[in-house]
Amino acid sequence: xxxxxxxxxxxxxxxxxxxxxxxxxxxxxxxxxxxxxxxxxxxxxxxxxxxxxxxxxxxxxxxxxxxxxxxxxxxxxxxxxxxxxxxxxxxxxxxxxxxxxxxxxxxxxxxxxxxxxxxxxxxxxxxxxxxxxxxxxxxxxxxxxxxxxxxxxxxxxxxxxxxxxxxxxxxxxxxxxxxxxxxxxxxxxxxxxxxxxxxxxxxxxxxxxxxxxxxxxxxxxxx
Amino acid sequence: xxxxxxxxxxxxxxxxxxxxxxxxxxxxxxxxxxxxxxxxxxxxxxxxxxxxxxxxxxxxxxxxxxxxxxxxxxxxxxxxxxxxxxxxxxxxxxxxxxxxxxxxxxxxxxxxxxxxxxxxxxxxxxxxxxxxxxxxxxxxxxxxxxxxxxxxxxxxxxxxxxxxxxxxxxxxxxxxxxxxxxxxxxxxxxxxxxxxxxxxxxxxxxxxxxxxxxxxxxxxxxxxxxxxxxxxxxxxxxxxxxxxxxxxxxxxxxxxxxxxxxxxxxxxxxxxxxxxxxxxxxxxxxxxxxxxxxxxxxxxxxxxxxxxxxxxxxxxxxxxxxxxxxxxxxxxxxxxxxxxxx
Numbered sequence: 001x002x003x004x005x006x007x008x009x010x011x012x013x014x015x016x017x018x019x020x021x022x023x024x025x026x027x028x029x030x031x032x033x034x035x036x037x038x039x040x041x042x043x044x045x046x047x048x049x050x051x052x053x054x055x056x057x058x059x060x061x062x063x064x065x066x067x068x069x070x071x072x073x074x075x076x077x078x079x080x081x082x083x084x085x086x087x088x089x090x091x092x093x094x095x096x097x098x099x100x101x102x103x104x105x106x107x108x109x110x111x112x113x114x115x116x117x118x119x120x121x122x123x124x125x126x127x128x129x130x131x132x133x134x135x136x137x138x139x140x141x142x143x144x145x146x147x148x149x150x151x152x153x154x155x156x157x158x159x160x161x162x163x164x165x166x167x168x169x170x171x172x173x174x175x176x177x178x179x180x181x182x183x184x185x186x187x188x189x190x191x192x193x194x195x196x197x198x199x200x201x202x203x204x205x206x207x208x209x210x211x212x213x214x215x216x217x218x219x220x221x222x223x
Numbered sequence: 224x225x226x227x228x229x230x231x232x233x234x235x236x237x238x239x240x241x242x243x244x245x246x247x248x249x250x251x252x253x254x255x256x257x258x259x260x261x262x263x264x265x266x267x268x269x270x271x272x273x274x275x276x277x278x279x280x281x282x283x284x285x286x287x288x289x290x291x292x293x294x295x296x297x298x299x300x301x302x303x304x305x306x307x308x309x310x311x312x313x314x315x316x317x318x319x320x321x322x323x324x325x326x327x328x329x330x331x332x333x334x335x336x337x338x339x340x341x342x343x344x345x346x347x348x349x350x351x352x353x354x355x356x357x358x359x360x361x362x363x364x365x366x367x368x369x370x371x372x373x374x375x376x377x378x379x380x381x382x383x384x385x386x387x388x389x390x391x392x393x394x395x396x397x398x399x400x401x402x403x404x405x406x407x408x409x410x411x412x413x414x415x416x417x418x419x420x421x422x423x424x425x426x427x428x429x430x431x432x433x434x435x436x437x438x439x440x441x442x443x444x445x446x447x448x449x450x451x452x453x454x455x456x457x458x459x460x461x462x463x464x465x466x467x468x469x470x471x472x473x474x475x476x477x478x479x480x481x482x483x484x485x486x487x488x489x490x491x492x493x494x495x496x497x498x499x500x501x502x503x504x505x506x507x508x509x510x511x512x513x514x515x516x517x518x519x520x521x522x523x524x525x526x527x528x529x530x531x532x533x534x535x536x537x538x539x540x541x542x543x544x545x546x547x548x549x550x551x552x553x554x555x556x557x558x559x560x561x562x563x564x565x
Contacts, residue, residue: 044387051406112549112553
């Protein structure tokens with residue numbers, strides 16, 4: 001805590017502000033681990049250059065472990081705070097005028113050019129897009145992956161559609177994950193937010209800069 | 224100098240010695256009998272442990288379903304298990320492989336035939352058919368044929384194209400498709416791709432614990448100048464093994480012979496299919512009569528999947544990495560510019 005003694009009054013300004021709750025962080029970690037396992041082992045069957053890493057059936061066993069982790073991830077949130085999840089979902093699926101403007105400017109921002117982004121709520125439009133992509137892609141993974149496991153009971157014609165759909169989902173998921181990890185770990189503007197997935201907090205300056213509308217709504221907590 | 228196996232259906236008596244020899248040499252073990260219900264065939268299809276199965280077929284009419292599917296009815300019509308077994312065996316022996324045996328049999332009354340065991344059995348079988356089906360014309364009585372089913376060792380093998388880790392490769396020198404079990408992940412893509420439905424997965428494959436298996440043309444034997452176990456064991460020499468060119472010649476001679484004997488649709492299967500198979504089959508009639516595809520092909524989806532979707536996927540991932548790399552460097556440059564301006 002910093003102590004601001006201007007105007008002879010004592011105001012306590014927190015350095016960091018909580019952004020992600022514990023159950024959300026657990027869910028995020030389980031999903032990330034599951035995705036890394038599933039994607040890594042899936043790539044072995046996707047790209048022949050990685051064939052030496054297959055380890056026989058080991059890669060397929062780990063692929064299933066990864067899938068199970070990914071499936072279990074949302075239950076940490078749904079089980080702990082269903083109402084909170086519904087609120088988050090409403091927020092995620094609503095794209096305001098600022099969000100649409102954010103998305104227009106996002107490509108240049110992603111490429112590292114200095115772009116002034118419009119003020120955002122708790123989730124910026126890019127995070128919303130990522131959230132939706134992960135949600136629908138995961139649902140797709142469960143559907144196509146599950147059916148692939150059961151394909152001996154399905155018509156022969158189903159296999160090509162299922163495997164190609166599963167592959168396309170994997171490509172979308174891996175590309176999305178790469179961009180997500182880059183922003184969290186390497187991008188100088190957004191890197192400070194990484195600790196949010198560990199202890200749930202982000203620096204106050206970061207919150208004010210990147211989530212101005214949300215920060216405004218949180219001010220009452222300091223009053 | 225490729226080798227090939229020649230299967231002559233017109234000579235096969237369905238004894239299944241090849242199945243036993245295969246199991247013995249390769250030590251594949253036995254399947255759970257509960258999973259393979261009663262029928263003429265030892266197994267309905269190939270399994271993880273059974274790399275070749277002698278399939279039973281009928282030329283002319285499709286009445287084999289009567290035997291397999293009307294088992295209960297069949298049992299009710301027979302007095303004892305002993306009679307049933309004896310009858311099935313004799314029926315098998317009497318009707319195949321030469322066509323028309325039963326047609327020429329002069330059936331008498333039950334009392335006349337009782338003393339002659341074989342003819343009595345024929346009478347019983349015929350009576351069974353007449354009582355339980357609409358067969359009235361003796362010419363519609365089926366003629367049994369047998370086809371040894373297993374890996375065809377294709378030149379343009381779909382399984383090799385489908386395998387993501389190159390566990391399946393082709394030995395072009397000897398002419399067979401080998402399976403590297405330690406590399407196999409058990410994904411089953413070869414199972415889906417094979418036009419002959421040959422590779423089979425172990426039961427645990429769905430959970431990632433099983434692998435695939437199939438005939439290896441006894442590569443360990445042929446590399447030591449021995450014939451494959453199945454060929455070695457075949458009593459009527461319905462199986463031959465040798466240089467592919469010689470086997471093609473031998474097969475063509477058999478086809479010519481069969482055609483002369485009235486089998487107009489006789490055909491040497493595998494001479495040109497999928498770039499040439501290393502298991503050739505002398506068929507007395509059309510391939511479809513023996514559960515073989517008329518024009519086997521590498522499934523089209525393999526091209527879409529392996530040559531379009533997967534390269535595009537690699538390109539997309541590489542493109543994303545490139546873009547993020549550019550962004551990282553650009554951010555560093557923009558940062559240093561900001562630093563300079565301050």
